[in-house]
Amino acid sequence: MTEIGKKTWAIPGSNIPLEHTGEEPEFTSHDSLWVLNATDDDADVQMTLYYADREPVGPYHIEVGARRVRQVRFNDLIDPEAIPLETDYAAVVEANTPVVVQLTSLDTRRAEQTHSRSLGFPGE
Numbered sequence: 752m753t754e755i756g757k758k759t760w761a762i763p764g765s766n767i768p769l770e771h772t773g774e775e776p777e778f779t780s781h782d783s784l785w786v787l788n789a790t791d792d793d794a795d796v797q798m799t800l801y802y803a804d805r806e807p808v809g810p811y812h813i814e815v816g817a818r819r820v821r822q823v824r825f826n827d828l829i830d831p832e833a834i835p836l837e838t839d840y841a842a843v844v845e846a847n848t849p850v851v852v853q854l855t856s857l858d859t860r861r862a863e864q865t866h867s868r869s870l871g872f873p874g875e
Contacts, residue, residue, distance in 0.1 A: 754849055757850070758846050760844040762841060764840065765825075783823065784823045786820065786821050786823075786851070788815040788850050790817060790849060794814070794815040795847045796813040799842065799843050800834065800841070810845075
């Protein structure tokens with residue numbers, strides 16, 4: 752297979768709302784990181800979060816098997832610390848093998864939910 756992806760990605764910014772409608776966890780507002788590893792090697796993915804008013808936090812470690820895709824909710828990341836809600840953040844994602852990264856956001860503050868997707872910005 753032709754190699755696809757990059758080893759470094761940037762997610763320029765997001766914000767996870769505190770409020771939500773409906774039952775948890777299905778209707779909890781959240782962001783998710785999707786990682787596609789189309790290589791023949793397992794991917795060791797590390798993510799560092801950046802904030803407007805404090806020092807970066809990380810790395811958060813995520814394993815993605817060879818020829819697999821993995822979704823990780825930002826709300827579930829707690830080590831090295833939980834991501835604060837209602838706070839603007841950005842992320843840099845680095846992997847030991849080329850991967851493709853996508854951010855999805857689900858905003859359930861109103862019954863009319865908003866779901867958005869955006870591809871990360873690949874590094875060199």
